[in-house]
Amino acid sequence: MYGGFWDNLRNAFKHSNNSLFKLLAINILVFFVMAVFRVLFLFSGAGELYQSFRALLMMPADLNAYIIQPWSLLTYMFFHEGIFHILFNMLFLYWFGLLVHEYLGSRKLTNLYILGGIAGAVLYVVMYNISPYFSDVLANSRMLGASAGVYAIVVGAATLAPNTSFHLLLLGPVKIKYIAIFYVIIAFVNSAGSNAGGELAHLGGAAMGFLYIKQLQKGKDWGIPIQAIGIFFEKLFDKKPKVKVSYRKKKTFTASQSYTASDNPKPTPSVKTGEPTQEEIDKILDKIAERGYEALSKEEKRKLFEFSKK
Numbered sequence: 001m002y003g004g005f006w007d008n009l010r011n012a013f014k015h016s017n018n019s020l021f022k023l024l025a026i027n028i029l030v031f032f033v034m035a036v037f038r039v040l041f042l043f044s045g046a047g048e049l050y051q052s053f054r055a056l057l058m059m060p061a062d063l064n065a066y067i068i069q070p071w072s073l074l075t076y077m078f079f080h081e082g083i084f085h086i087l088f089n090m091l092f093l094y095w096f097g098l099l100v101h102e103y104l105g106s107r108k109l110t111n112l113y114i115l116g117g118i119a120g121a122v123l124y125v126v127m128y129n130i131s132p133y134f135s136d137v138l139a140n141s142r143m144l145g146a147s148a149g150v151y152a153i154v155v156g157a158a159t160l161a162p163n164t165s166f167h168l169l170l171l172g173p174v175k176i177k178y179i180a181i182f183y184v185i186i187a188f189v190n191s192a193g194s195n196a197g198g199e200l201a202h203l204g205g206a207a208m209g210f211l212y213i214k215q216l217q218k219g220k221d222w223g224i225p226i227q228a229i230g231i232f233f234e235k236l237f238d239k240k241p242k243v244k245v246s247y248r249k250k251k252t253f254t255a256s257q258s259y260t261a262s263d264n265p266k267p268t269p270s271v272k273t274g275e276p277t278q279e280e281i282d283k284i285l286d287k288i289a290e291r292g293y294e295a296l297s298k299e300e301k302r303k304l305f306e307f308s309k310k
Helices: 005-010 019-043 047-057 063-067 072-078 083-104 106-130 147-160 176-192 196-217 224-236 278-291 298-308
Strands: 165-168 172-175
Touching: 005 019, 019 047, 019 072, 019 083, 019 106, 047 072, 063 106, 072 106, 083 106, 083 147, 106 147, 106 196, 106 224, 147 176, 147 196, 165 176, 172 176, 176 196, 278 298
Parallel strands: none
Antiparallel strands: 165 172
């Protein structure tokens, strides 16, 4: 991270290795843009047109509807309606996302969010299509919100560091594994209620959060395809100019040139290999931001420790 919360949010797309604030910024931006569209459409008497446009961004439960709008698998997880809906999702994304970012780095945080959103959508669609309980509402059911991706991050953080404590209002310090368990139980109990689709998505995201971290601990990263797509678009929109390196020709002496002791430069003192340079520390900090502290080698950890004592 590069500064305070609002500075990071405002400059989310100007920095690399800060996917947490990119996710927050996209969700908030989409929320306000759609809120403006809603007001303009309704005031102009085109409420039905807004509803049609809104439906194109939401995840349909009916497979026949999904086939003609496949992009909704991605767009639904960045679309909210209702201030409290987005508020609580973004708070949980920020609190637990910071922990995942610290342990795993920026790219894997994005992997977890996207995979959680996909898993939530898959479970939602499967259950609505196979369960008789949803047969009457299947054709008109659609889902929106970041909850599945957020649940993946919440459960992923609890799987990574279960004994980390958050200070909750009125309750004091509570281990995040208990917070995650509580919210999963609530989602399961409400999965047959009025917001059944959303709660099923929560469960799908939670399951993905647990499985993703467990597989990662075994050396298997399910998010590699998503990461590859992200890197492709980063390179596509990277406007940084390429650095041109030039080399200065060495000075040569002919036999006719005089040579005195003053022409001989003093030998440059050698740098102690045990003391890390600022350039080395910057590279180590970039590696932590991208992949997490655990990705450092023993030598890199030693250099960071030695530098911290200065």
